[in-house]
Structures are given as structure tokens and as C-alpha cells.
Amino acid sequence: MENHAVRALLRLYQKMMTSPTLLHSPNRTTRFSGSEEVSNKTVIKSHSTQNREKSAGEGTTGDNKDDKCSMCLSNFTKKKQLKCKHEFCEQCLQNAVKHGGPFCPICKNVFGVMKGNQPDGKMTWNKCPLSLPGFPGCGHIFITYNIPSGKQTENHPKPGQHYGGTVRHAYLPDNKEGNEVLLLLKKAFDQKLIFTVGASRTTGADNMVTWNDIHHKTSMSGGPECYGYPDENYLSRVKEELKAKGIQ
Incomplete structure (x- = not known):
């Protein structure tokens, strides 16, 4: 009887140990998932730390680059910031203006008042009722430029030499946009x-x-080939040309 009881007890124990329910018990699953979760958190934390370190390194490089003048590539001397936010040494900017005018050397935005070397003269205009081709229902503006002859100054190609003057005429439609261009x-x-x-x-x-x-449109008709009208895009084009010289 004793041997029979021992054998029965051993079979019961073996059956319990090999039971599928025990092998997939909640405790076992929880322990495994917990280990995986800890491992994943460790990897994520490590990755985040590396990204922060990388970003910090890149930021340092960018700061160093921003501390140098884009023209002379040296540290700033009397830093000047333009309205477009680009920065230069004061002397570098003065040299750029001297040779190319008041344009940002990077983005070409005008930051000052441009002055040309046009000789002295007069600009006058009057308004006429006749419409220009392509602009029906309004008259036109007749512009006269009168630049007398004279002697070239130091701002001209050949200082001291004589230059020949001119009288030129131009035409604009007498509408809202035409009058805007006239003022420009x-x-x-x-x-x-x-x-x-x-x-x-x-x-x-x-x-x-x-x-x-x-x-300028120096003829009332004939189209673009004859510097005249109709030319539906002329007013927008000339405004862009004026804007490039800081006139807007």
C-alpha cells in the first residue's frame, strides 16, 4: 500500500508540472513581458540620449558658423544686421555698397536708397483723352523727359568730357495702375x-x-516689338524692374 501511494503521488506531481495551464500561467507571462519592457525602455532612453548629444553638437557647430561674417569668413568686427536679418562686418558691408550698391550680398534685397548717375533734367507729364490699345475706357498719360547736354562728373564713365542730352517721351494708361507706375x-x-x-x-x-x-513704352501702338501697346503685362513688368532698384 505504501509503495502504491508513493507511485500515485509521483504521477500526480509529474502531471501538474507538465500541465499547459502552468506553462502559460499569468505569472510567467508577466515576468517575461516585464523583462522585455525594461529592455525596451533602456534602448529608447539610450537612443534619446544619443539624439540629444547629437543635436547639442550640431547646435554648437551652427553657432560657430553664425559668429562669422559671410563675406570675410572671419569673426565679426562691428557687426551690422540688415532688415533681411543677414549680418556682416561694418567694413565688409561698406565695401559691398561701394562696388554694388545698397544690396544685401546674400539675398540681394535693397536695404538703402539707391542713387544713380543720371544727369540733371526734368520730368513732366500731362493727361490725354485718347485710349491706348489694350486699355479701353480710359485716356493716357504722356510723359516727357528732358535731359540737357553737359559735362560728365566723377560719377560718369569719362569725367570732364562732354555728353549729349536727350528728350524722350513715354506713355502710360490713365487708370489706377498706370498712375501708380507714374508715381514710381x-x-x-x-x-x-x-x-x-x-x-x-x-x-x-x-x-x-x-x-x-x-x-518705357515710347510708342502708343505697335505692340512690344515697337515699344508700344497693346502689352497687357507691361505695367507688372516695369513695377518689378523698379522694385529691383528699391522703388516700390
């Missing part, structure tokens, strides 16, 4: 940007008063 052209004229002294593009003659890259 007047501002550009006052800043001596409409004309310059050089070789005439039409005759080839040197030492003449010539247009200075702000396009």
Missing part, C-alpha cells in the same frame, strides 16, 4: 535711376544720355 517712375527719376551716360544702344554714339534698364 517719378520716384526713380528723383533718385537719378531712369537715365545714365554711355553709348547709345540705337545709334552707337558714345557719351550720350541713354535709358538705364527701366523699360
Whole structure:
């Protein structure tokens, strides 16, 4: 009886130890999941730490770069910041303005008042009832530029030499946008940007008063090929040309 009882007890124990319920008990699962969770947290924490260290390193490099002038590539001397937020040494900026005008050397934004070398003269205009092709229902603005002959100054290509003057006419539609362009052209004229002294593009003659890259309509008709109307994009184009010179 005793041996039979022992054998029965051993079989019961073996059956319990090999039971699927025991092998997949909640306690076992919890312990395994807990270990995996701890491991994952360790990896995530390590990865985050590395990212922070990397970002800190990149930030340091960027700061060092920002502390140098973009022109001379040296540490700033009397740092100057433009309205476009770009920064330069005071002397570097002065040299850039001297050779290229008041433009940001990086983004080309105008940060000052541009002055050209246009000789002294007059700009006048009057309004006429006749409509321009492409602008029905409104008259037109008739502009006259009068630049007398004179002697070149140090701002011109050949100081001391004579230059030939000119009288030029231009046309704008007498509508809202045309009058806006008129005021912009007047501002550009006052800043001596409409004309310059050089070789005439039409005759080839040197030492003449010539247009200075702000396009005008010098004919009422004939289209763009004849510097006239209709030309539906002219007003927007000339405003862009004026904006590039800081006139807006």
C-alpha cells in the first residue's frame, strides 16, 4: 500500500508540472513581458540620449558658423544686421555698397536708397483723352523727359568730357495702375535711376544720355516689338524692374 501511494503521488506531481495551464500561467507571462519592457525602455532612453548629444553638437557647430561674417569668413568686427536679418562686418558691408550698391550680398534685397548717375533734367507729364490699345475706357498719360547736354562728373564713365542730352517721351494708361507706375517712375527719376551716360544702344554714339534698364513704352501702338501697346503685362513688368532698384 505504501509503495502504491508513493507511485500515485509521483504521477500526480509529474502531471501538474507538465500541465499547459502552468506553462502559460499569468505569472510567467508577466515576468517575461516585464523583462522585455525594461529592455525596451533602456534602448529608447539610450537612443534619446544619443539624439540629444547629437543635436547639442550640431547646435554648437551652427553657432560657430553664425559668429562669422559671410563675406570675410572671419569673426565679426562691428557687426551690422540688415532688415533681411543677414549680418556682416561694418567694413565688409561698406565695401559691398561701394562696388554694388545698397544690396544685401546674400539675398540681394535693397536695404538703402539707391542713387544713380543720371544727369540733371526734368520730368513732366500731362493727361490725354485718347485710349491706348489694350486699355479701353480710359485716356493716357504722356510723359516727357528732358535731359540737357553737359559735362560728365566723377560719377560718369569719362569725367570732364562732354555728353549729349536727350528728350524722350513715354506713355502710360490713365487708370489706377498706370498712375501708380507714374508715381514710381517719378520716384526713380528723383533718385537719378531712369537715365545714365554711355553709348547709345540705337545709334552707337558714345557719351550720350541713354535709358538705364527701366523699360518705357515710347510708342502708343505697335505692340512690344515697337515699344508700344497693346502689352497687357507691361505695367507688372516695369513695377518689378523698379522694385529691383528699391522703388516700390
